[in-house]
Amino acid sequence: MAYQTRTGSLDAYEKGVIELDDDLRKYAFSNIFEVANASQPFERVAVVQNLEYTAEVVRSEGESGWYAAPHDEFAIVMDGEITFHFVKLEDDQVPSHEGGAVRLGAKPNGPNMGRVTARRGHQVLLPKGAAYQITSASPAVAILQTCDGPETVKRWSEICVTGKEKA
Amino acid sequence: MAYQTRTGSLDAYEKGVIELDDDLRKYAFSNIFEVANASQPFERVAVVQNLEYTAEVVRSEGESGWYAAPHDEFAIVMDGEITFHFVKLEDDQVPSHEGGAVRLGAKPNGPNMGRVTARRGHQVLLPKGAAYQITSASPAVAILQTCDGPETVKRWSEICVTGKEKA
Amino acid sequence: MSNVLEAKVAKVGTDEVTGYSSYQLGSFTFRRDEYFAHVSWPKGSHIMEVDRFLRAMVRDIGWGFFYGWIFFDDIFGTTNHYGTVDIFAGSYDRGCKEAGIDFLETFKAEAVSEAFETISRDWISEGYDPLNAPLETGTPIGPKGKERTDPLLRAFIAAERMLGLEGDTPLRSEGAGQGINRAFADLEMSEPDIECEPGFEGQLHAINLFDHIARSDVTWNPSISAVTRANICCVTSEEHMLPVIHGNDRNEWFIQLTDEIHWNIADKESGAPRGRVVMKAGDVCAMPADIRHQGFSPKRSMLMVMENGTPDLEKRYASGELKPYPVDFG
Amino acid sequence: MSNVLEAKVAKVGTDEVTGYSSYQLGSFTFRRDEYFAHVSWPKGSHIMEVDRFLRAMVRDIGWGFFYGWIFFDDIFGTTNHYGTVDIFAGSYDRGCKEAGIDFLETFKAEAVSEAFETISRDWISEGYDPLNAPLETGTPIGPKGKERTDPLLRAFIAAERMLGLEGDTPLRSEGAGQGINRAFADLEMSEPDIECEPGFEGQLHAINLFDHIARSDVTWNPSISAVTRANICCVTSEEHMLPVIHGNDRNEWFIQLTDEIHWNIADKESGAPRGRVVMKAGDVCAMPADIRHQGFSPKRSMLMVMENGTPDLEKRYASGELKPYPVDFG
Ligand SMILES: [Fe+3]
Ligand SMILES: [Fe+3]
Numbered sequence: 005m006a007y008q009t010r011t012g013s014l015d016a017y018e019k020g021v022i023e024l025d026d027d028l029r030k031y032a033f034s035n036i037f038e039v040a041n042a043s044q045p046f047e048r049v050a051v052v053q054n055l056e057y058t059a060e061v062v063r064s065e066g067e068s069g070w071y072a073a074p075h076d077e078f079a080i081v082m083d084g085e086i087t088f089h090f091v092k093l094e095d096d097q098v099p100s101h102e103g104g105a106v107r108l109g110a111k112p113n114g115p116n117m118g119r120v121t122a123r124r125g126h127q128v129l130l131p132k133g134a135a136y137q138i139t140s141a142s143p144a145v146a147i148l149q150t151c152d153g154p155e156t157v158k159r160w161s162e163i164c165v166t167g168k169e170k171a
Numbered sequence: 172m173a174y175q176t177r178t179g180s181l182d183a184y185e186k187g188v189i190e191l192d193d194d195l196r197k198y199a200f201s202n203i204f205e206v207a208n209a210s211q212p213f214e215r216v217a218v219v220q221n222l223e224y225t226a227e228v229v230r231s232e233g234e235s236g237w238y239a240a241p242h243d244e245f246a247i248v249m250d251g252e253i254t255f256h257f258v259k260l261e262d263d264q265v266p267s268h269e270g271g272a273v274r275l276g277a278k279p280n281g282p283n284m285g286r287v288t289a290r291r292g293h294q295v296l297l298p299k300g301a302a303y304q305i306t307s308a309s310p311a312v313a314i315l316q317t318c319d320g321p322e323t324v325k326r327w328s329e330i331c332v333t334g335k336e337k338a
Numbered sequence: 339m340s341n342v343l344e345a346k347v348a349k350v351g352t353d354e355v356t357g358y359s360s361y362q363l364g365s366f367t368f369r370r371d372e373y374f375a376h377v378s379w380p381k382g383s384h385i386m387e388v389d390r391f392l393r394a395m396v397r398d399i400g401w402g403f404f405y406g407w408i409f410f411d412d413i414f415g416t417t418n419h420y421g422t423v424d425i426f427a428g429s430y431d432r433g434c435k436e437a438g439i440d441f442l443e444t445f446k447a448e449a450v451s452e453a454f455e456t457i458s459r460d461w462i463s464e465g466y467d468p469l470n471a472p473l474e475t476g477t478p479i480g481p482k483g484k485e486r487t488d489p490l491l492r493a494f495i496a497a498e499r500m501l502g503l504e505g506d507t508p509l510r511s512e513g514a515g516q517g518i519n520r521a522f523a524d525l526e527m528s529e530p531d532i533e534c535e536p537g538f539e540g541q542l543h544a545i546n547l548f549d550h551i552a553r554s555d556v557t558w559n560p561s562i563s564a565v566t567r568a569n570i571c572c573v574t575s576e577e578h579m580l581p582v583i584h585g586n587d588r589n590e591w592f593i594q595l596t597d598e599i600h601w602n603i604a605d606k607e608s609g610a611p612r613g614r615v616v617m618k619a620g621d622v623c624a625m626p627a628d629i630r631h632q633g634f635s636p637k638r639s640m641l642m643v644m645e646n647g648t649p650d651l652e653k654r655y656a657s658g659e660l661k662p663y664p665v666d667f668g
Numbered sequence: 669m670s671n672v673l674e675a676k677v678a679k680v681g682t683d684e685v686t687g688y689s690s691y692q693l694g695s696f697t698f699r700r701d702e703y704f705a706h707v708s709w710p711k712g713s714h715i716m717e718v719d720r721f722l723r724a725m726v727r728d729i730g731w732g733f734f735y736g737w738i739f740f741d742d743i744f745g746t747t748n749h750y751g752t753v754d755i756f757a758g759s760y761d762r763g764c765k766e767a768g769i770d771f772l773e774t775f776k777a778e779a780v781s782e783a784f785e786t787i788s789r790d791w792i793s794e795g796y797d798p799l800n801a802p803l804e805t806g807t808p809i810g811p812k813g814k815e816r817t818d819p820l821l822r823a824f825i826a827a828e829r830m831l832g833l834e835g836d837t838p839l840r841s842e843g844a845g846q847g848i849n850r851a852f853a854d855l856e857m858s859e860p861d862i863e864c865e866p867g868f869e870g871q872l873h874a875i876n877l878f879d880h881i882a883r884s885d886v887t888w889n890p891s892i893s894a895v896t897r898a899n900i901c902c903v904t905s906e907e908h909m910l911p912v913i914h915g916n917d918r919n920e921w922f923i924q925l926t927d928e929i930h931w932n933i934a935d936k937e938s939g940a941p942r943g944r945v946v947m948k949a950g951d952v953c954a955m956p957a958d959i960r961h962q963g964f965s966p967k968r969s970m971l972m973v974m975e976n977g978t979p980d981l982e983k984r985y986a987s988g989e990l991k992p993y994p995v996d997f998g
Contacts, residue, residue, distance in 0.1 A: 005481040007851040007967060008355055010927050012950035020924075020951045023382065024933055024943035025437040030956045030993035036923070037950045051952040052921040053994055054976040057899035059923065059952070078830065078894040078901070080877060080972075082925075082950065090872060103897075118864040118872050125878025125925075126860040127894065129830050131871060147923065149894060149901050149974075160997050172702075172811040174521045174637060175685055177597050179620035187594075187621045190712065191603055191613035192767040197626045197663035203593070204620045218622040219591045220664055221646040224569035226593065226622070245500065245564040245571070247547060247642075249595075249620065257542060270567075285534040285542050292548025292595075293530040294564065296500050298541060314593065316564060316571050316644075327667050371966035372803065373908050383944065385930060385964050387909070432762075433940035473702065473809055479802055578703050579717070600715060610763035614713065634715050636701035 011124065012037045013083040014063075014143055028167040032160060036061045036082060039163050040145040046138060048105065048148060049157045056103055058156055060148045064140035070108040071137075074099050077130040077150040081122045084144025088128055089137040090117035098133055104153010108135055178291065179204045180250040181230075181310055195334040199327060203228045203249060206330050207312040213305065215272065215315060216324045223270055225323055227315045231307040237275040238304075241266050244297040244317040248289045251311025255295055256304040257284035265300055271320010275302055342422050342444050347453035357482030359460050363453040364443045366425055370461050372480050377414055379427050382439035384413050388478050392461060393468040393581030397559060399454045400469075400491050403447065405645065406652065407585030409630060412609050415582070416450065420652070423450040430585070430630075432608040458490055469556040471577035471638065495561035502545045507562075509545055510553035519575065521638035522552035525596075548595070551575050551640045558633075560643050568648040577638035585630035587652035589664040590645050594621045597639030601625075602632045627655050627662035672752050672774045677783035687812030689790050693783040694773045696755055700791050702810050707744055709757050712769035714743050718808050722791060723798040723911030727889060729784045730799075730821045733777065735975065736982065737915030739960060742939050745912070746780065750982070753780045760915070760960075762938040788820055799886040801907035801968065825891035832875045837892075839875055840883035849905065851968035852882035855926075878925070881905050881970045888963075890973050898978040907968035915960035917982035919994040920975050924951045927969030931955075932962045957985045957992035 012018070017037035022028055034051050040063040043049055052059035062079075064086045072093060079088065092114045099106045112135045122128050130136050130148075138146075179185070184204035189195055201218050210216055212232040219226035229246075231253045239260060246255065258281045266273045279302045289295050297303050297315075305313070345364040352359045353371070360369035369376045375391035377384045394410040401408075403418035412431050417424040426442040428434025445453075462468065463483030465476035495507055502509040510516040518527075530544035547563060551573050554561075558580050560572035576599060585606040592599075594617040601615040606628050615623055625631050635641075654660045675694040682689045683701070690699035699706045705721035707714045724740040731738075733748035742761055747754040756772040758764025792798065793813030795806035825837055832839040840846040848857075860874035877893060881903050884891075888910050890902035906929060915936040922929075924947040931945040936958050945953055955961050965971075984990045 005355065005850075007854060009852055009855050009967075010949050011855075011925075012948070017950050018948050020928065020946040020948040022943075022945045022953070024945070025439070026933070026942050026959075027993075029995065029997050031945065031954050032993075032995045033945065033951065033953045035948075035950045036952060052923070052954075052974055054899060054919060054921060054974060055978070055990075055994075057896060057974070057976060059921070059974065075896055076829065076894075077896065090868075092868065115867070116865050117868040118862070120863075120872055120874045121861040122874055123858055123860070125855075125857070125876055127830070127875050127877040128860065129833070129873040129894075131873075134871070149896055149899070151896065151899075160995050164995075164997075166997075172520075172685065174524060176522055176525050176637075177619050178525075178595075179618070184620050185618045187598065187616040187618040189613075189615045189623070191615070192769070193603070193612045193629075194663075196665065196667050198615065198624050199663075199665045200615065200621065200623045202618075202620045203622060219593070219624075219644055221569065221589060221591060221644060222648070222660075222664075224566060224644070224646060226591070226644065242566055243499065243564075244566065257538075259538065282537070283535050284538040285532070287533075287542055287544045288531040289544055290528055290530070292525075292527070292546055294500070294545050294547040295530065296503070296543040296564075298543075301541070316566055316569070318566065318569075327665050331665075331667075333667075374964060374966055385932070431941075433934070433938075437941055437943065439941075439943065472807075477802075477807075602715070604763070608763075611761075611767055611769075613767065613769065634704060636704055 014041055014145060022165050028165055033165045034163040036145060036147060047157050048155045049159065049163065050152070051163065053152065056152050058104070058150055058152050060150060060156060062138065062146045062148055064138050064144040064146060066140065068138040070111050070135045071105040071155070072099050072108060072135040073103070073105045073130070073150060073153065074101060074132065075103060075151065076132050077105060077148055079122070079128045079130060079146045079148050081124055081126050082145045082147060083124060084140060084142055085121060085123050086144045086146055087119055087121045087139045088130065089119045089139065090134045091115070092117050093133055093135055101154070103151030105150060105155050106153060107155055111137070181208055181312060189332050195332055200332045201330040203312060203314060214324050215322045216326065216330065217319070218330065220319065223319050225271070225317055225319050227317060227323060229305065229313045229315055231305050231311040231313060233307065235305040237278050237302045238272040238322070239266050239275060239302040240270070240272045240297070240317060240320065241268060241299065242270060242318065243299050244272060244315055246289070246295045246297060246313045246315050248291055248293050249312045249314060250291060251307060251309055252288060252290050253311045253313055254286055254288045254306045255297065256286045256306065257301045258282070259284050260300055260302055268321070270318030272317055272322050273320060274322055278304070342446060345445060346449050347456050361453065361457050363425070363449065364445060365441070366443065368457050377427060379441040381441055382427065384427055386411055386414065388461070389468070390581060392458060392478055395454050396458055396468045396491055397582060399451055399458070400559060403450070404584070405590070406587030407606065407630065409583035409585065411583070421447055423447045425450065430607060430609060432610065455491070462486055462490060469559055471557045497562045497564060500543060500564045501550060503543055504540055509550045516553040516555065518552045519554070519638055521577065525552060547573065548640065557638070568646060570645045570647045572643040572645065574641050574643065575638055576633060576635040576641050578635065580633040583630045583632040586625060586627055588646060588655050589627050589662070590625045590643060592617060592623050592625065593642040594619055595640035595642055597635070597637050599639055599641060600634040604630050606630045624664050672776060675775060676779050677786050691783065691787050693755070693779065694775060695771070696773065698787050707757060709771040711771055712757065714757055716741055716744065718791070719798070720911060722788060722808055725784050726788055726798045726821055727912060729781055729788070730889060733780070734914070735920070736917030737936065737960065739913035739915065741913070751777055753777045755780065760937060760939060762940065785821065792816055792820060799889055801887045827892045827894060830873060830894045831880060833873055834870055839880045846883040846885065848882045849884070849968055851907065855882060877903065878970065887968070898976060900975045900977045902973040902975065904971050904973065905968055906963065906965040906971050908965065910963040913960045913962040916955060916957055918976060918985050919957050919992070920955045920973060922947060922953050922955065923972040924949055925970035925972055927965070927967050929969055929971060930964040934960050936960045954994050
């Protein structure tokens with residue numbers, strides 16, 4: 005039997021169904037492609053929040069600013085192709101806020117570490133101690149595993165099925 | 172794998188279990204070998220009653236009287252060996268009461284039809300229009316599929332698990 | 339009883355990957371994939387393992403919807419009104435009712451029969467027979483295979499008066515290719531001795547009933563052995579689990595002929611458990627009309643079932659004229 | 669929490685016909701025959717199909733009892749107290765509680781692990797692996813066969829920082845005999861391009877996570893892919909049905925990476941259904957801390973699970989300090 009694996013993309017995704025005798029907001033049901041379609045480039049929109057931990061959806065399109073975090077972050081590319089550029093930070097350049105990515109004012113001065121180009125299904129380490137820039141020639145989508153931070157965008161009411169959408 | 176089929180007998184039977192949050196009398200749980208062990212020879216003790224229909228347990232030991240019914244009856248031998256003797260009845264000798272076996276005063280005068288000797292697992296037709304006698308050299312057990320009738324013995328409280336037995 | 343729909347089964351489509359078709363009957367749709375049967379209705383949907391679903395469905399048709407309620411599982415099933423049949427989802431499950439997702443539609447019995455046969459025929463492939471015990475057949479999981487050409491449904495084999503009588507249903511036999519089941523190979527079998535006086539040939543009759551049961555290749559599929567007026571005595575060979583939960587509309591009785599069966603007993607309306615009955619060889623037990631029951635037979639066993647087939651009896655129980663249990667202890 | 673029993677598993681006996689042994693732990697006894705697992709306790713007993721039972725049991729041990737409640741089915745299961753473990757029967761089933769047959773005992777976690785491993789080892793024979801999908805393994809029904817000599821339990825494979833990093837858990841690979849699962853054969857796979865400047869070797873890292881998941885030969889057995897502090901991100905390859913019903917003691921999150929999973933949602937305490945969630949590729953959904961959930965994946969799919977492993981978090985949810993759902997909509 006020839007199985008057909010279904011993946012989603014910015015252009016083509018099917019959203020599931022939530023039919024519950026409960027407050028749907030407790031389930032915060034969203035779809036990363038729908039979220040990315042409605043996002044500005046490089047907005048980091050939370051789709052998962054577990055107390056201080058988040059997963060954030062990024063629509064990559066063009067060149068982002070430079071980010072760094074006081075802990076490892078991880079990106080999983082879900083559609084398109086994304087290149088991550090890395091610059092090594094001095095110890096005193098590593099952000100010391102509680103958690104999550106912070107946007108730097110400019111490309112930090114420091115040695116280039118190199119770059120990673122990733123496509124659907126690839127997971128990329130965004131290591132503590134490095135700053136990174138996200139770039140894409142065409143729109144692409146990634147999920148960032150990180151912490152709630154200054155760049156985290158929350159618009160749960162807009163992205164989640166609440167049962168109060170117009171029919 | 173060598174399966175071992177478990178059958179019961181007068182000498183060796185294991186009774187099951189009834190554990191219910193309900194009035195156990197609704198289930199009329201009994202065991203035919205236990206009933207037969209506690210019966211007089213040829214008593215017809217009801218273990219099943221579905222309105223006018225019954226199944227009756229008979230302990231066959233020696234020679235019974237002669238019986239007839241206004242409908243077919245059936246016997247299934249569950250232990251030992253039983254011989255059924257049949258005498259043809261004239262039309263006006265066939266009992267006309269509502270249902271169940273009736274005990275005749277004596278062997279009816281009429282032609283011998285023959286006899287059937289049955290052992291464990293055998294089912295015997297006790298046809299309408301014939302009288303029958305049940306005989307066994309050693310104690311044996313049969314289930315009779317019949318109707319509630321003048322010979323039907325009911326002692327449900329004694330034979331059934333009611334949850335009120337002494338522990 | 340709600341409106342009787344004039345609906346008939348209709349094919350909705352065919353899955354290109356698995357090869358299985360989906361069907362609609364009234365407001366219900368039926369779909370299967372490699373592992374599951376999916377039933378959906380306007381307010382909800384339900385997933386069942388496909389083996390469980392098909393084992394229930396072929397019996398439900400084979401039995402002509404039997405007496406009362408046939409639960410495929412706690413949620414989905416049919417109720418027989420003898421001419422019409424309800425298909426229900428969640429209607430007898432406390433949780434579904436409270437959540438308001440229960441649903442019931444009433445159809446003509448023939449329409450449900452036709453629908454269930456059409457679905458079974460499409461969803462069952464060669465090498466799998468849901469009437470066999472799991473250790474004696476293949477599995478229904480995976481994509482659609484070669485279509486089975488043999489009869490899918492072996493319904494109730496109904497003796498008119500008694501098995502083996504001339505003109506009545508014949509006994510199973512080695513000659514007809516019906517061997518003794520592996521689980522009864524240890525049983526000593528003999529034939530009853532019939533000595534018939536001249537002139538009475540054919541009037542005396544006896545059979546080895548255990549031999550007949552031991553040769554059944556189907557399980558949880560009772561067939562009539564002997565009939566006293568409306569009293570229907572059935573025998574059956576039980577292995578694994580009763581693929582349905584039965585909620586009767588009348589009292590019925592079990593006589594355990596060999597080995598043992600565990601019965602789970604629950605409230606008929608809500609499904610709340612009442613406990614269990616373990617029946618061993620020689621045990622007799624009534625199944626009252628206000629419960630649902632499901633049997634588990636770890637080793638193939640022989641069971642005798644006594645049903646009262648008096649017409650309209652279900653109405654006398656439903657009205658309360660008859661008590662939901664059979665014996666008056668006085 | 670009730671008293672912690674110092675009990676250890678003990679063999680009760682061995683069935684001569686099937687070859688399987690029965691065991692006791694505290695007041696619970698465990699027995700299997702060709703088809704069923706039987707659990708009994710002072711006030712009742714319970715029958716489960718043995719495949720379902722073993723698939724649940726090996727995962728329960730492999731996960732170290734996971735977070736919160738692991739229901740083998742609606743009746744039987746375990747609750748993790750991180751050091752001690754409850755074994756319960758009917759304690760979270762409304763019907764059983766009303767009938768008064770529910771039962772719970774608390775043991776040391778190692779005692780339950782040892783018991784479940786001993787039972788699994790005895791009840792599982794060659795040719796059957798409950799961690800595999802039903803279409804990819806044999807069946808556990810029938811008598812005891814040849815003993816399996818390979819590791820029975822492939823627990824959680826836990827990356828420390830990220831899969832494939834030097835010194836961390838390696839990726840699955842063709843070279844290690846870990847082929848792409850048939851259900852993902854159509855996925856185009858490529859490797860990420862890493863261009864590392866001299867002097868930073870080993871500091872940049874990227875993997876094909878989908879390739880890693882596609883090579884898993886087990887199902888419903890998540891393994892850690894990447895860790896941010898106490899945030900444990902797991903990936904898993906799901907086919908057929910989750911062999912347990914999970915009632916979490918904290919919130920968890922699912923991200924559906926490919927294909928779809930149907931989740932049945934019920935009240936954690938009573939088991940009353942709340943409905944369903946169907947997640948398709950790209951969907952994200954929280955599983956609140958006051959429900960139980962069971963997933964059905966008709967085609968093998970990829971799922972990412974996010975758990976918060978902060979110590980003592982379960983107490984903050986249990987006390988009501990934390991709400992049983994993760995997001996404040998403001
Ligand atoms: Fe029944
Ligand atoms: Fe879970």
